[in-house]
Amino acid sequence: MERTVSTEELECLKQASLMLLLPTSTWATGTVLFHRYCKFVNQSKPPKDLFNSRMAIMLCLYLATKVTEEPRKQRDIINVGYHLENPQNDFLPIGSQLLNSLRETMTQCELILMRALGFNMNVELPHTWIASIIYGMAWWEKNGNPPDDTEDVDKRIKRVAALAWEVANEAVRCGLVDCYPARSMAAACIAISMDAHGEPFPAKNFDEWTDIWAKSSASRISQARRLIEDSVSISSIIDKSNRPC
Known part of the structure; x- marks a missing residue:
């Protein structure tokens, strides 16, 4: 059976990132790594998960914190994963036998995951290019004069940037980032x-x-656009962005 990324797993990645106060770049990197892990599972003969779903998710986020230089303590990542799986329980105290056991397991599994990913933890996200391209277009539109300070940038530019950013987030969730170069996406x-x-x-x-x-x-x-539009509900993103706060 094909190993797909479930909505529940994507939500877990998001919730764990929020609890760990991770920026978008780290959440997105962890999500891309998780998609790559699932692809590895599908390419294995026979297909077989190396870890349970929660461990794989937390390992991918742990690697992402290192790749994006947003370090988080291993025990904090473990506790977040433990709490999401056992919301009725308290966080594991320092020195507890279970925490120590999970830390040892995570340390061993980290290398296994890196091998499964072919030691390819490099993730180029479209988000940085979105900011760069839109800033450049604003400069171009003003006949070579730089746009105003960020707080005073034209509302039109802000609207375009905000929706493009949300579309990029959905492309990350759907596992599309590795399909085309980041600038094209x-x-x-x-x-x-x-x-x-x-x-x-x-x-x-x-x-x-x-x-x-x-x-x-x-x-x-145009090909990249069709791929995104075939995988992402653009109308729902627009509706969400237009809702009053």
Whole structure:
């Protein structure tokens, strides 16, 4: 049976990240690593999970904290995983036998997971490119003059950036990040957002826009966009972003 990433597992990744106060980059990196782990399981003969679901999730987040230089104590990561699985129980106190046992298990499993991932913990996310491309477009639109301070940036730009960011988050959740280069994925997310808000592209045509801002062809960005739109409910993201706070 194919090993798929469940909605429950994705929610666990998100909740654990929130409890650990992890930034978007670390949550997204951990989610991408978890998708890669599930892909490894499916490619194994016969397919077999190396760890239970909760351990795999916490291991991926643990590796992500190292990759993104957002260190968290191992015991804190273990306690978060333990609490999510046993919400009725208190956190494990320092020195407890169970905590020590889980720390030893996690240390051993970390190397096993790294081997399963082929020691490839590098994750390039589209989020950084989204900020870079939109800032560049704002500069371009103002005829070479830099946009105002972040707090005073045009509301149009903020709307496009916010929706593109949410689309990128959903692309992470759906395991699409490794399908195309991060810059191409970012351009596809921005194109979706700009069309949703009825914003014109700051170029003669779409081909020129993709060449300037994505350093790729229009056909490639269109392919990335179709992949995202086929996997993500764009309308639900727009509805959510339009709800009053």
